[in-house]
Amino acid sequence: MKRSMVTILIVAVMLFLAACGNGGSIFKDGIRDYISTTYPLYDTISSASNTDQYASVYQAQGRDIASVSEELQNHETPEDLSEIRDGKQILVYDDLFVTLTESEENASDTMIEVAEEEFARDNYRPSFFEGYLLASLLNTRFGSGWSTSRSQDCNLYPERCYGGYNSSGTYVGKNAIPTIRGSSNRGGGIGSGK
Secondary structure (H helix, E strand, O other), X not given: OHHHHHHHHHHHHHHHHHHHHOOOOOOOOOHHHHHHXXXXXXEEEEOOOOOOOEEEEEEEOOOOHHHHHHHHHHHOOOOEEOOOEOOEEEEXXXXXXXXXXXXXXXXXXXXXXXXXXXXXXXXXXXXXXXXXXXXXXXXXXXXXOHHHHHHHHHHHOHHHOEOOOOOOOOOOOOOXXXXXXXXXXXXXXXXXXX
């Protein structure tokens, strides 16, 4: 009896250590929760096609893209990621697109935009991803022909195509007066109960 208890205890400790040692620990928050509890919510962007969808924008004050990217990758390894180029990097997780951009207001800050895959598919313009993610990845995630179909939609309805948080334009989901901008609340987001 004692020997089987010791064996069970050893196995339990080994499983715990193995879980803590790998990048996908069962004891860690997912990347969305990690971002929302680590960085203050700065703004939200509504979907032009579905009022239940939105992207959340967080602000990493005094942090450059490379350091924020490294921190996020250390917390959870993305399925794919782009290089940092022109003040932008995209990290792709299971059902999320996390876009890091240099703040237009303060170059030493990084804006972290978190969008579910459905929001990204239905709202971003194809040019948002060009040069950052492979077209084959987007076709796998969004369906073959997404880029062509979405480009046609954007030509017909440019106000329904989102170019990312720092982009200019008249995207209908972009709040004229930001909903959260400058809030001192840390994380949580809409409907989190915080």
